[in-house]
Amino acid sequence: MSYEDRANARPNLNDESDVEEEALVNDYREQVNFDDSMSELDRTTSLGGSQAQDLQAQLAAAATPLEYQATLETKFASYDNYCSLFHYILNSEGPVDLEVPSYYWAWDVIDEFIYQFESFCRYRNRVARTGSNEEEAQLLRENPNTWGCYSVLNVLYSLIQRSQINEQLAAIKRGEDPAAFAGEYGSRPLYKMLGYFSIIGLLRVHCLLGDFSLALKTLDDIEMNKKAMFARVMAAHFTTYYYVGFSYMMQRRYADAIRMFSHILVYVSRTKNFQKGGNNYDAIAKKNDQMYALIAICVALHPTRLDDTIHSAVREKYGEQFHRMQRGGPEALPVFEELFRSSCPKFISPTPPDFENPAYNVDPVDHQTSIFMDEVKNTIFNPTIRSYLKLYTTMDLKKLAGFLEVQPEQLRSWLLVNKQRSRQIRWVEGSLLEGDSVVANDLDYALENDLIHVSETKAGRRLVDWYLRNLARVY
Amino acid sequence: MVAFDKCETRPAHIDAILNGLDRYNPETTTVFQDYVAQQCEDRTFDIYANLAVLKLYQFNPHLLQADTVTNVLVKALTVFPSPAFSLCLSLLPAHTQPFSTTPEAQAAAQNSDFVESVQKLARLSTLLESAQYTQFWSTLNSDDLYADLTADAAGFEELVRIRIAVEVGKAFRSVSTESLEQWLDLRSGEALEKFVTDVCGWKIDGSVVNVPTNKENEVRSEVKSERVGVDMFGRVIRRGFEQAA
Numbered sequence: 001m002s003y004e005d006r007a008n009a010r011p012n013l014n015d016e017s018d019v020e021e022e023a024l025v026n027d028y029r030e031q032v033n034f035d036d037s038m039s040e041l042d043r044t045t046s047l048g049g050s051q052a053q054d055l056q057a058q059l060a061a062a063a064t065p066l067e068y069q070a071t072l073e074t075k076f077a078s079y080d081n082y083c084s085l086f087h088y089i090l091n092s093e094g095p096v097d098l099e100v101p102s103y104y105w106a107w108d109v110i111d112e113f114i115y116q117f118e119s120f121c122r123y124r125n126r127v128a129r130t131g132s133n134e135e136e137a138q139l140l141r142e143n144p145n146t147w148g149c150y151s152v153l154n155v156l157y158s159l160i161q162r163s164q165i166n167e168q169l170a171a172i173k174r175g176e177d178p179a180a181f182a183g184e185y186g187s188r189p190l191y192k193m194l195g196y197f198s199i200i201g202l203l204r205v206h207c208l209l210g211d212f213s214l215a216l217k218t219l220d221d222i223e224m225n226k227k228a229m230f231a232r233v234m235a236a237h238f239t240t241y242y243y244v245g246f247s248y249m250m251q252r253r254y255a256d257a258i259r260m261f262s263h264i265l266v267y268v269s270r271t272k273n274f275q276k277g278g279n280n281y282d283a284i285a286k287k288n289d290q291m292y293a294l295i296a297i298c299v300a301l302h303p304t305r306l307d308d309t310i311h312s313a314v315r316e317k318y319g320e321q322f323h324r325m326q327r328g329g330p331e332a333l334p335v336f337e338e339l340f341r342s343s344c345p346k347f348i349s350p351t352p353p354d355f356e357n358p359a360y361n362v363d364p365v366d367h368q369t370s371i372f373m374d375e376v377k378n379t380i381f382n383p384t385i386r387s388y389l390k391l392y393t394t395m396d397l398k399k400l401a402g403f404l405e406v407q408p409e410q411l412r413s414w415l416l417v418n419k420q421r422s423r424q425i426r427w428v429e430g431s432l433l434e435g436d437s438v439v440a441n442d443l444d445y446a447l448e449n450d451l452i453h454v455s456e457t458k459a460g461r462r463l464v465d466w467y468l469r470n471l472a473r474v475y
Numbered sequence: 476m477v478a479f480d481k482c483e484t485r486p487a488h489i490d491a492i493l494n495g496l497d498r499y500n501p502e503t504t505t506v507f508q509d510y511v512a513q514q515c516e517d518r519t520f521d522i523y524a525n526l527a528v529l530k531l532y533q534f535n536p537h538l539l540q541a542d543t544v545t546n547v548l549v550k551a552l553t554v555f556p557s558p559a560f561s562l563c564l565s566l567l568p569a570h571t572q573p574f575s576t577t578p579e580a581q582a583a584a585q586n587s588d589f590v591e592s593v594q595k596l597a598r599l600s601t602l603l604e605s606a607q608y609t610q611f612w613s614t615l616n617s618d619d620l621y622a623d624l625t626a627d628a629a630g631f632e633e634l635v636r637i638r639i640a641v642e643v644g645k646a647f648r649s650v651s652t653e654s655l656e657q658w659l660d661l662r663s664g665e666a667l668e669k670f671v672t673d674v675c676g677w678k679i680d681g682s683v684v685n686v687p688t689n690k691e692n693e694v695r696s697e698v699k700s701e702r703v704g705v706d707m708f709g710r711v712i713r714r715g716f717e718q719a720a
Contacts, residue, residue: 149534150499157496210565211530213523217480250565251479252558349569351536359579360570367569371561374574374597378605409609412654416606419646419691420556425476433479446692448648449683453694460700464707471711 058085063108086155095185106193107233110201120147121348128353129361149350156198163195169221203243208348212247216432254302255426261291290343292317300325328383336376382418389454397450482521504531508543515627522559529566541589548596553634555603573597612660645691652682
């Protein structure tokens with residue numbers, strides 16, 4: 001894909017019809033007013049007796065966040081609750097006859113399930129690292145299998161397989177009727193929804209474990225557009241784009257990461273009015289800011305023109321940091337690190353920590369941060385190089401090295417690095433892991449011995465675009 | 476461009492495991508380990524499969540084979556510049572602290588050969604990714620441990636040398652033999668000449684090596700004009716019809 005295609009690809013970012021957008025907005029309005037889901041659930045279930053009562057309590061609990069200060073016992077109990085609930089749903093004789101009120105319940109269950117897994121793993125690691133609470137350490141040591149990674153993955157994969165959701169989604173992609181592939185379980189909303197959101201859940205779990213390519217692979221059968229089922233639940237929509245964008249970023253596919261973050265942030269900025277007062281407003285607002293920070297990082301590493309709304313929001317929220325990262329140089333490193341730490345997912349280690357050697361249990365967030373920062377360090381002089389080369393069409397390497405006060409050999413390395421990083425894999429079509437290598441920079445150069453030949457690809461004036469946009473205003 | 480999860484040299488039985496739930500089955504660890512050994516032997520590279528074995532180790536730390544991990548890392552070095560190496564590191568235990576220079580990290584390296592190996596290889600990766608090729612070779616030759624670590628990967632040095640040459644060829648139209656000698660660690664003029672003419676197909680002219688023009692090093696300035704397609708006018712034309720009616 002050439003520079004030209006890229007320049008033209010941008011304006012088409014938001015070309016899905018307004019009708020669709022409107023439908024989503026209405027949907028979202030519905031969600032915000034959707035507070036008493038559980039009472040509705042009571043009315044619609046057909047089961048009777050105390051067993052049903054019990055089940056209702058379990059269903060409600062599964063979708064409800066634990067208290068912030070929940071004790072370890074509560075966390076263990078919550079795990080058992082999930083186990084028995086999923087066991088009931090998955091291993092009863094035939095599909096369970098349960099009416100679920102809406103998409104939101106299924107999303108909440110999966111979301112909360114993974115959140116508790118994540119916070120449990122982090123808590124366990126912290127207890128081992130600080131060695132502060134011997135009693136809890138003992139309890140954790142005795143229960144190594146609680147919230148085990150295999151059982152969590154097992155639940156998600158089982159829900160996906162039972163519902164045959166991947167087969168259904170593949171059928172939709174081919175333009176066939178998904179019902180023909182749904183089977184006994186997958187034709188029921190309960191299984192279909194749980195299965196679907198388990199795919200999003202897997203994306204998140206893989207990302208938390210640092211497996212960024214497998215995270216993207218998980219979404220093979222899901223099409224990333226506003227028609228997708230996840231788009232019907234605001235939190236799911238949001239979560240999906242955050243983790244996909246982040247996974248791209250960790251694979252150095254910054255253009256794709258920016259595309260993902262921009263897409264969802266533009267959408268959120270349009271639906272802002274409906275968020276206020278929503279019960280997950282705070283969580284969304286926080287993720288929102290995190291994504292702006294990640295966009296700032298990606299643009300600093302891969303200069304590109306942003307959507308106007310996004311660009312002004314980034315400047316408003318992270319103006320000073322954004323500027324420092326774009327300027328590069330060693331002074332910018334702490335800014336990169338700070339923003340990365342505050343915006344990355346809370347990475348986890350899936351296995352029980354080493355309680356005997358506290359120093360052994362390094363925080364996984366530190367681990368991933370140092371890996372990311374190595375790449376930032378390697379490329380930190382790219383902005384310097386670019387800002388100088390922009391000024392010349394030919395330049396002697398030794399002279400430039402003199403300006404920059406570095407050895408010529410050092411400058412050659414920087415030039416090679418900048419050249420390499422201006423080539424990037426970028427998605428064109430197909431699954432998320434596919435892509436073509438593109439020139440991702442309008443500034444290019446080649447060296448003839450010590451003579452640097454610089455070329456710049458300039459975008460011509462976009463008269464037709466300008467004309468059409470103004471026409472749309474009045475006609 | 477081949478998708479990240481595909482690999483032309485991947486055998487069918489590995490592909491089957493990767494696409495099913497068996498990729499999590501600890502019993503497949505040995506299959507993957509053999510596959511890593513095979514990649515080392517026949518100079519192929521399958522990052523997606525190698526990440527799967529690291530994932531198995533992540534879930535089952537007791538199965539971790541230090542040799543396989545370091546071989547996976549060494550193979551990932553041969554495909555720079557690419558995120559392959561850092562993606563591998565992301566799946567390793569956090570206590571390996573690949574890039575840390577704190578006293579704790581150094582102590583960890585002293586207590587464990589495995590941690591030390593990972594940190595040493597991470598250093599090599601940094602040098603390659605930051606295009607400090609001369610330092611890469613001097614570091615590689617500075618410690619016998621490197622020779623041990625890279626011993627399993629057949630043709631490691633040659634593979635790296637070729638990668639360096641490819642990257643240099645993208646940025647240079649001509650380069651001094653002096654620089655190239657250091658970057659490729661081919662200190663005798665004879666060896667250099669043989670390599671650049673036989674392997675790269677470049678020409679030596681006195682003290683300068685000329686790289687033939689390729690897509691990356693030709694560099695032309697141009698003005699890209701706007702793309703205009705009929706579809707862009709869809710709305711205007713539709714509107715015209717609506718108005719008329």
